[in-house]
Amino acid sequence: MRSGFVIVSVIAVGLLMALPVAAHHGSAVFDTGKKVTLKGTVKEWVYSNPHCLLSLDVTGEDGKMVQWIAEGQAPNVIFPVGYRKDSFKAGDQVTVIVEPVKNGRPMGRILQAVLADGRTLGVASSPPPATSAAPQP
Protein backbone atom coordinates (compact mmCIF):
# COMPACT_ATOMS: atom_id res chain seq x y z
CA MET A 1 0.00 0.00 0.00
CA ARG A 2 1.31 3.38 -0.88
CA SER A 3 2.03 5.53 2.12
CA GLY A 4 0.04 8.67 2.45
CA PHE A 5 1.37 11.90 3.71
CA VAL A 6 0.02 15.04 5.16
CA ILE A 7 0.85 18.50 4.03
CA VAL A 8 -0.36 21.26 6.23
CA SER A 9 -0.44 24.66 4.72
CA VAL A 10 -1.88 27.90 5.92
CA ILE A 11 -3.44 29.77 3.06
CA ALA A 12 -5.74 32.72 3.19
CA VAL A 13 -8.65 31.62 1.10
CA GLY A 14 -11.06 34.48 1.03
CA LEU A 15 -13.60 32.54 -0.97
CA LEU A 16 -13.97 30.03 1.81
CA MET A 17 -15.39 32.75 4.02
CA ALA A 18 -18.43 32.81 1.79
CA LEU A 19 -19.22 29.10 1.87
CA PRO A 20 -22.92 28.60 2.42
CA VAL A 21 -23.28 26.19 5.27
CA ALA A 22 -26.10 24.40 6.96
CA ALA A 23 -24.01 22.91 9.67
CA HIS A 24 -25.01 21.14 12.86
CA HIS A 25 -21.85 22.39 14.49
CA GLY A 26 -21.57 25.86 13.02
CA SER A 27 -18.69 27.48 11.25
CA ALA A 28 -17.04 28.45 14.51
CA VAL A 29 -15.34 25.07 14.86
CA PHE A 30 -13.32 25.41 11.64
CA ASP A 31 -10.03 27.19 11.20
CA THR A 32 -11.21 29.26 8.29
CA GLY A 33 -8.57 29.80 5.64
CA LYS A 34 -6.42 26.79 6.54
CA LYS A 35 -6.12 23.84 4.23
CA VAL A 36 -4.82 20.38 4.94
CA THR A 37 -4.12 17.96 2.11
CA LEU A 38 -4.66 14.33 3.01
CA LYS A 39 -3.58 11.33 0.96
CA GLY A 40 -4.77 8.10 2.38
CA THR A 41 -7.00 5.06 2.37
CA VAL A 42 -10.75 5.22 2.77
CA LYS A 43 -12.02 3.41 5.81
CA GLU A 44 -15.68 4.38 5.64
CA TRP A 45 -18.01 6.79 3.85
CA VAL A 46 -21.22 7.55 5.75
CA TYR A 47 -23.75 9.10 3.35
CA SER A 48 -26.27 10.35 5.87
CA ASN A 49 -27.92 13.35 7.50
CA PRO A 50 -27.09 15.73 8.99
CA HIS A 51 -23.60 15.49 7.42
CA CYS A 52 -21.75 12.95 5.36
CA LEU A 53 -18.57 11.62 6.97
CA LEU A 54 -15.42 10.21 5.36
CA SER A 55 -13.03 8.23 7.56
CA LEU A 56 -9.55 8.12 6.12
CA ASP A 57 -6.34 6.40 7.28
CA VAL A 58 -3.44 8.75 6.62
CA THR A 59 0.19 7.95 7.27
CA GLY A 60 2.25 10.96 8.24
CA GLU A 61 5.86 11.71 7.36
CA ASP A 62 6.82 10.25 10.73
CA GLY A 63 5.36 6.93 9.65
CA LYS A 64 2.49 7.03 12.10
CA MET A 65 -1.02 6.36 10.87
CA VAL A 66 -3.70 8.84 11.84
CA GLN A 67 -7.40 8.41 11.22
CA TRP A 68 -8.92 11.59 9.86
CA ILE A 69 -12.62 12.31 9.61
CA ALA A 70 -13.72 14.70 6.91
CA GLU A 71 -17.28 15.87 6.64
CA GLY A 72 -19.49 17.09 3.87
CA GLN A 73 -22.92 18.60 4.01
CA ALA A 74 -26.06 16.46 3.91
CA PRO A 75 -26.56 14.11 0.92
CA ASN A 76 -29.17 16.29 -0.76
CA VAL A 77 -26.84 19.29 -0.50
CA ILE A 78 -23.75 17.66 -1.98
CA PHE A 79 -25.52 15.56 -4.60
CA PRO A 80 -25.63 18.51 -7.07
CA VAL A 81 -21.86 18.90 -6.85
CA GLY A 82 -21.27 15.23 -7.62
CA TYR A 83 -20.92 13.41 -4.31
CA ARG A 84 -22.74 10.09 -4.33
CA LYS A 85 -23.31 7.20 -1.97
CA ASP A 86 -20.60 5.24 -3.80
CA SER A 87 -18.11 8.08 -4.37
CA PHE A 88 -15.79 6.51 -1.79
CA LYS A 89 -15.35 2.81 -1.03
CA ALA A 90 -13.34 1.18 1.72
CA GLY A 91 -9.78 0.67 0.48
CA ASP A 92 -9.86 3.46 -2.11
CA GLN A 93 -6.73 5.58 -2.37
CA VAL A 94 -7.88 9.20 -2.41
CA THR A 95 -6.63 12.72 -1.90
CA VAL A 96 -8.81 15.05 0.10
CA ILE A 97 -8.26 18.70 0.96
CA VAL A 98 -10.00 19.74 4.16
CA GLU A 99 -10.46 22.86 6.22
CA PRO A 100 -9.43 21.59 9.67
CA VAL A 101 -11.15 22.17 12.98
CA LYS A 102 -9.59 24.68 15.32
CA ASN A 103 -8.92 22.35 18.23
CA GLY A 104 -6.21 20.36 16.50
CA ARG A 105 -8.05 17.07 16.21
CA PRO A 106 -7.70 15.24 12.85
CA MET A 107 -11.02 16.49 11.52
CA GLY A 108 -12.15 18.94 8.90
CA ARG A 109 -14.65 19.69 6.18
CA ILE A 110 -14.10 18.64 2.60
CA LEU A 111 -12.97 21.37 0.22
CA GLN A 112 -11.92 19.05 -2.59
CA ALA A 113 -11.63 15.33 -3.22
CA VAL A 114 -9.76 13.40 -5.88
CA LEU A 115 -11.52 10.06 -6.09
CA ALA A 116 -9.93 6.68 -6.74
CA ASP A 117 -10.94 6.88 -10.41
CA GLY A 118 -9.20 10.23 -10.81
CA ARG A 119 -12.28 12.42 -10.82
CA THR A 120 -12.09 15.64 -8.82
CA LEU A 121 -15.03 16.92 -6.81
CA GLY A 122 -15.22 20.38 -5.24
CA VAL A 123 -16.41 21.71 -1.93
CA ALA A 124 -18.82 19.26 -0.30
CA SER A 125 -21.42 21.94 0.18
CA SER A 126 -23.83 23.98 -1.89
CA PRO A 127 -22.31 25.89 -4.76
CA PRO A 128 -22.19 29.63 -3.99
CA PRO A 129 -25.29 31.57 -5.04
CA ALA A 130 -25.25 32.87 -8.58
CA THR A 131 -25.45 36.63 -8.26
CA SER A 132 -26.66 37.11 -11.81
CA ALA A 133 -29.47 34.58 -11.66
CA ALA A 134 -31.81 36.57 -9.47
CA PRO A 135 -34.57 38.22 -11.46
CA GLN A 136 -35.33 41.85 -10.86
CA PRO A 137 -39.09 41.99 -10.57
Next chain:
Amino acid sequence: MQNPVLVLMSLFVAAMGLPVDTFAQNSSPGGWLTPNWEKPPITDANKKPAPRRNLAGMWGPAGGPGAGTQAAGVQLKPNNGRPENQLPYTPGGLELYRSHKALEGIDAVLPAQDNDPRNRCEPLGMPRSNHYNIRLTQIFQDEYKVVILYHYDNRWRVIWTDGRELPKLVEGGVEIAGEVRERRFFGYSVGRWVDDYTLEVQTVGTMPEDRVWLDSTGRPISEQARVTETFRRVDNDTLVWSETIADPKVYATPWDTMRLPMRLHNPRTDIMEYYCSPSEQENYNRLFGNAAGGKGAP
Protein backbone atom coordinates in the same frame (compact mmCIF):
# COMPACT_ATOMS: atom_id res chain seq x y z
CA MET B 1 -69.55 2.43 -15.82
CA GLN B 2 -66.35 4.18 -14.87
CA ASN B 3 -64.60 3.31 -11.67
CA PRO B 4 -65.75 5.99 -9.18
CA VAL B 5 -62.43 5.86 -7.31
CA LEU B 6 -60.53 6.65 -10.49
CA VAL B 7 -62.95 9.46 -11.31
CA LEU B 8 -62.50 10.95 -7.85
CA MET B 9 -58.74 10.66 -8.08
CA SER B 10 -58.76 12.41 -11.45
CA LEU B 11 -60.90 15.21 -10.10
CA PHE B 12 -58.59 15.58 -7.09
CA VAL B 13 -55.49 15.82 -9.24
CA ALA B 14 -57.18 18.38 -11.47
CA ALA B 15 -58.35 20.38 -8.49
CA MET B 16 -54.85 20.53 -7.05
CA GLY B 17 -53.91 22.67 -10.01
CA LEU B 18 -50.91 20.62 -11.04
CA PRO B 19 -48.89 22.68 -13.47
CA VAL B 20 -49.00 21.85 -17.12
CA ASP B 21 -45.96 19.78 -17.96
CA THR B 22 -43.80 22.11 -19.93
CA PHE B 23 -40.75 20.01 -19.21
CA ALA B 24 -41.35 17.19 -21.62
CA GLN B 25 -37.71 16.17 -21.90
CA ASN B 26 -36.70 13.47 -19.50
CA SER B 27 -33.10 12.51 -19.95
CA SER B 28 -32.51 10.95 -16.54
CA PRO B 29 -31.91 7.20 -16.62
CA GLY B 30 -34.94 5.39 -15.31
CA GLY B 31 -36.98 8.55 -15.25
CA TRP B 32 -35.79 9.70 -11.83
CA LEU B 33 -35.04 13.32 -12.59
CA THR B 34 -32.38 15.01 -10.52
CA PRO B 35 -32.64 18.76 -9.87
CA ASN B 36 -31.44 20.92 -12.73
CA TRP B 37 -30.08 24.19 -11.38
CA GLU B 38 -28.54 25.31 -14.65
CA LYS B 39 -31.30 27.50 -15.98
CA PRO B 40 -31.03 30.24 -18.58
CA PRO B 41 -31.90 33.74 -17.38
CA ILE B 42 -35.42 34.95 -18.03
CA THR B 43 -35.36 37.37 -20.94
CA ASP B 44 -37.97 39.05 -23.11
CA ALA B 45 -37.38 36.30 -25.64
CA ASN B 46 -38.18 33.37 -23.35
CA LYS B 47 -40.46 35.00 -20.80
CA LYS B 48 -43.90 33.45 -20.54
CA PRO B 49 -46.82 35.20 -18.84
CA ALA B 50 -47.75 34.20 -15.34
CA PRO B 51 -50.92 32.15 -15.00
CA ARG B 52 -53.70 33.92 -13.16
CA ARG B 53 -54.02 33.20 -9.43
CA ASN B 54 -51.76 30.19 -9.61
CA LEU B 55 -48.64 29.52 -7.55
CA ALA B 56 -48.52 25.78 -8.13
CA GLY B 57 -45.22 24.27 -9.06
CA MET B 58 -41.86 23.10 -7.89
CA TRP B 59 -39.78 26.12 -7.01
CA GLY B 60 -36.11 26.58 -6.16
CA PRO B 61 -34.09 29.68 -5.27
CA ALA B 62 -33.26 31.54 -8.48
CA GLY B 63 -29.70 32.05 -7.28
CA GLY B 64 -29.09 28.30 -7.10
CA PRO B 65 -29.33 25.59 -4.45
CA GLY B 66 -27.31 27.58 -1.90
CA ALA B 67 -29.20 30.85 -2.29
CA GLY B 68 -31.92 30.07 0.23
CA THR B 69 -29.96 28.40 3.02
CA GLN B 70 -29.85 31.54 5.20
CA ALA B 71 -27.34 29.92 7.54
CA ALA B 72 -26.00 33.33 8.50
CA GLY B 73 -29.44 34.62 9.41
CA VAL B 74 -32.56 35.70 7.57
CA GLN B 75 -31.90 36.62 3.96
CA LEU B 76 -32.27 40.41 4.20
CA LYS B 77 -30.57 40.78 7.59
CA PRO B 78 -27.66 38.39 8.02
CA ASN B 79 -26.42 38.36 11.58
CA ASN B 80 -22.93 39.66 10.84
CA GLY B 81 -22.65 42.62 13.17
CA ARG B 82 -22.96 45.25 10.50
CA PRO B 83 -24.94 48.35 11.57
CA GLU B 84 -27.45 47.97 8.74
CA ASN B 85 -28.34 44.50 10.00
CA GLN B 86 -29.03 45.40 13.61
CA LEU B 87 -32.58 44.51 14.62
CA PRO B 88 -35.04 46.71 16.55
CA TYR B 89 -35.07 44.55 19.66
CA THR B 90 -37.24 45.41 22.62
CA PRO B 91 -35.35 45.07 25.94
CA GLY B 92 -37.00 41.68 26.45
CA GLY B 93 -36.22 40.67 22.89
CA LEU B 94 -32.56 41.48 23.34
CA GLU B 95 -32.46 39.49 26.55
CA LEU B 96 -34.01 36.56 24.73
CA TYR B 97 -31.46 36.81 21.94
CA ARG B 98 -28.63 36.74 24.45
CA SER B 99 -30.07 33.62 26.07
CA HIS B 100 -29.95 31.78 22.75
CA LYS B 101 -26.69 29.99 22.02
CA ALA B 102 -26.54 29.53 18.29
CA LEU B 103 -24.06 27.73 16.08
CA GLU B 104 -24.18 30.38 13.38
CA GLY B 105 -23.89 34.14 13.21
CA ILE B 106 -21.61 36.65 14.86
CA ASP B 107 -22.29 35.36 18.36
CA ALA B 108 -21.88 31.67 17.45
CA VAL B 109 -20.81 29.26 20.17
CA LEU B 110 -19.20 25.84 20.05
CA PRO B 111 -21.53 22.83 19.83
CA ALA B 112 -21.06 21.92 23.48
CA GLN B 113 -22.77 25.19 24.44
CA ASP B 114 -25.58 25.50 21.92
CA ASN B 115 -29.29 25.37 22.74
CA ASP B 116 -30.82 25.52 19.26
CA PRO B 117 -34.10 23.53 19.30
CA ARG B 118 -33.27 22.36 15.77
CA ASN B 119 -30.46 20.25 17.15
CA ARG B 120 -33.01 18.23 19.08
CA CYS B 121 -35.00 17.80 15.86
CA GLU B 122 -37.77 20.04 17.18
CA PRO B 123 -40.07 21.36 14.42
CA LEU B 124 -38.83 24.68 13.09
CA GLY B 125 -42.36 26.02 12.65
CA MET B 126 -43.26 29.40 11.24
CA PRO B 127 -41.50 31.56 10.33
CA ARG B 128 -38.20 29.71 10.74
CA SER B 129 -39.14 27.18 8.07
CA ASN B 130 -38.94 30.07 5.62
CA HIS B 131 -35.38 30.76 6.76
CA TYR B 132 -33.88 27.30 6.95
CA ASN B 133 -32.44 25.69 3.86
CA ILE B 134 -35.06 26.76 1.37
CA ARG B 135 -34.23 24.57 -1.60
CA LEU B 136 -36.75 22.80 -3.81
CA THR B 137 -40.13 23.79 -2.43
CA GLN B 138 -43.39 22.46 -3.83
CA ILE B 139 -46.61 24.42 -3.90
CA PHE B 140 -49.98 22.84 -4.60
CA GLN B 141 -53.28 24.62 -4.58
CA ASP B 142 -56.97 24.15 -5.10
CA GLU B 143 -59.85 26.60 -4.90
CA TYR B 144 -59.74 26.61 -1.09
CA LYS B 145 -56.10 26.56 -0.15
CA VAL B 146 -52.46 26.74 -1.03
CA VAL B 147 -50.18 24.07 0.39
CA ILE B 148 -46.44 24.46 0.75
CA LEU B 149 -44.25 21.39 1.00
CA TYR B 150 -40.98 22.35 2.63
CA HIS B 151 -37.96 20.23 1.82
CA TYR B 152 -36.35 20.18 5.25
CA ASP B 153 -37.84 17.47 7.45
CA ASN B 154 -40.67 16.90 4.93
CA ARG B 155 -42.93 19.51 6.52
CA TRP B 156 -46.12 20.86 4.97
CA ARG B 157 -48.26 23.88 5.66
CA VAL B 158 -51.76 24.98 4.63
CA ILE B 159 -52.69 28.54 3.69
CA TRP B 160 -56.44 28.97 3.47
CA THR B 161 -57.68 31.07 0.55
CA ASP B 162 -61.41 30.35 0.88
CA GLY B 163 -62.25 33.68 2.47
CA ARG B 164 -62.15 32.63 6.09
CA GLU B 165 -61.02 35.19 8.64
CA LEU B 166 -57.65 35.24 10.29
CA PRO B 167 -58.06 34.11 13.91
CA LYS B 168 -57.60 36.69 16.61
CA LEU B 169 -54.52 36.42 18.81
CA VAL B 170 -55.53 35.94 22.43
CA GLU B 171 -53.84 34.84 25.63
CA GLY B 172 -52.94 31.18 25.27
CA GLY B 173 -53.57 30.85 21.55
CA VAL B 174 -56.07 32.20 19.04
CA GLU B 175 -59.78 32.80 19.15
CA ILE B 176 -61.98 31.18 16.52
CA ALA B 177 -65.75 31.60 16.80
CA GLY B 178 -65.52 32.41 20.49
CA GLU B 179 -63.31 29.45 21.30
CA VAL B 180 -59.68 29.63 22.32
CA ARG B 181 -57.72 27.30 20.10
CA GLU B 182 -54.22 25.89 20.53
CA ARG B 183 -51.01 27.38 19.28
CA ARG B 184 -49.39 25.55 16.40
CA PHE B 185 -45.85 25.29 15.09
CA PHE B 186 -47.03 26.57 11.70
CA GLY B 187 -49.74 28.77 13.17
CA TYR B 188 -52.92 29.67 11.31
CA SER B 189 -52.42 31.05 7.81
CA VAL B 190 -54.96 32.89 5.66
CA GLY B 191 -54.25 34.23 2.18
CA ARG B 192 -56.02 36.63 -0.14
CA TRP B 193 -55.26 37.60 -3.71
CA VAL B 194 -54.40 41.29 -3.83
CA ASP B 195 -54.24 41.04 -7.60
CA ASP B 196 -54.23 38.17 -10.08
CA TYR B 197 -50.56 37.46 -9.49
CA THR B 198 -49.96 38.31 -5.83
CA LEU B 199 -51.10 36.31 -2.83
CA GLU B 200 -50.75 38.01 0.55
CA VAL B 201 -50.66 35.67 3.52
CA GLN B 202 -51.06 36.43 7.21
CA THR B 203 -50.03 33.96 9.88
CA VAL B 204 -50.70 34.11 13.63
CA GLY B 205 -50.97 31.64 16.49
CA THR B 206 -47.43 30.30 16.32
CA MET B 207 -45.38 28.81 19.13
CA PRO B 208 -43.84 30.83 21.98
CA GLU B 209 -40.23 31.88 22.19
CA ASP B 210 -39.12 28.92 24.28
CA ARG B 211 -40.13 26.48 21.51
CA VAL B 212 -38.97 28.15 18.30
CA TRP B 213 -36.34 30.53 16.93
CA LEU B 214 -36.55 32.90 14.02
CA ASP B 215 -33.30 31.84 12.39
CA SER B 216 -30.17 29.76 12.84
CA THR B 217 -28.28 32.60 14.51
CA GLY B 218 -30.56 32.58 17.53
CA ARG B 219 -32.75 35.56 16.73
CA PRO B 220 -35.95 35.12 18.71
CA ILE B 221 -39.61 35.09 17.75
CA SER B 222 -42.59 34.89 20.08
CA GLU B 223 -46.19 33.75 20.02
CA GLN B 224 -47.16 37.40 19.50
CA ALA B 225 -45.73 37.28 15.97
CA ARG B 226 -47.80 38.22 12.97
CA VAL B 227 -46.07 37.10 9.80
CA THR B 228 -46.98 38.68 6.49
CA GLU B 229 -45.84 36.98 3.31
CA THR B 230 -46.37 37.88 -0.31
CA PHE B 231 -46.01 35.43 -3.15
CA ARG B 232 -45.76 37.39 -6.37
CA ARG B 233 -45.71 35.43 -9.60
CA VAL B 234 -43.74 37.77 -11.81
CA ASP B 235 -43.91 35.52 -14.86
CA ASN B 236 -44.52 31.84 -15.51
CA ASP B 237 -41.09 30.84 -14.25
CA THR B 238 -40.50 33.37 -11.48
CA LEU B 239 -42.03 33.71 -8.04
CA VAL B 240 -40.84 36.26 -5.49
CA TRP B 241 -41.42 35.17 -1.90
CA SER B 242 -41.27 38.03 0.60
CA GLU B 243 -41.81 38.17 4.34
CA THR B 244 -42.27 40.81 7.02
CA ILE B 245 -42.60 40.08 10.72
CA ALA B 246 -44.32 42.09 13.40
CA ASP B 247 -43.71 40.84 16.93
CA PRO B 248 -44.15 43.58 19.54
CA LYS B 249 -42.91 41.32 22.31
CA VAL B 250 -39.50 40.94 20.67
CA TYR B 251 -39.15 43.72 18.10
CA ALA B 252 -40.13 47.36 18.51
CA THR B 253 -41.11 47.73 14.85
CA PRO B 254 -42.01 45.38 12.00
CA TRP B 255 -39.14 44.52 9.68
CA ASP B 256 -38.50 42.73 6.40
CA THR B 257 -36.78 39.37 6.59
CA MET B 258 -36.85 37.93 3.09
CA ARG B 259 -37.35 38.72 -0.56
CA LEU B 260 -36.35 35.51 -2.27
CA PRO B 261 -36.72 35.06 -6.03
CA MET B 262 -37.65 31.48 -6.94
CA ARG B 263 -37.42 29.71 -10.30
CA LEU B 264 -39.82 27.10 -11.59
CA HIS B 265 -38.38 23.59 -11.83
CA ASN B 266 -39.53 20.48 -13.63
CA PRO B 267 -42.48 19.17 -11.57
CA ARG B 268 -41.25 15.61 -12.04
CA THR B 269 -37.95 16.29 -10.28
CA ASP B 270 -37.17 13.79 -7.55
CA ILE B 271 -36.27 15.44 -4.25
CA MET B 272 -33.88 13.66 -1.91
CA GLU B 273 -34.91 13.29 1.71
CA TYR B 274 -33.58 15.80 4.21
CA TYR B 275 -34.85 14.60 7.57
CA CYS B 276 -33.77 15.51 11.02
CA SER B 277 -33.38 12.04 12.49
CA PRO B 278 -32.45 11.92 16.20
CA SER B 279 -30.52 8.67 15.75
CA GLU B 280 -28.57 10.01 12.76
CA GLN B 281 -27.93 13.22 14.67
CA GLU B 282 -26.60 11.20 17.61
CA ASN B 283 -24.37 9.13 15.35
CA TYR B 284 -22.99 12.26 13.72
CA ASN B 285 -22.26 13.88 17.08
CA ARG B 286 -20.52 10.72 18.28
CA LEU B 287 -18.31 10.47 15.20
CA PHE B 288 -17.63 14.13 14.53
CA GLY B 289 -19.69 16.87 16.12
CA ASN B 290 -18.72 16.44 19.77
CA ALA B 291 -15.01 16.04 19.14
CA ALA B 292 -14.85 18.78 16.51
CA GLY B 293 -16.55 21.22 18.83
CA GLY B 294 -14.64 20.25 21.96
CA LYS B 295 -11.74 22.24 23.30
CA GLY B 296 -8.14 21.20 22.83
CA ALA B 297 -6.45 18.38 21.01
CA PRO B 298 -6.77 14.85 22.38
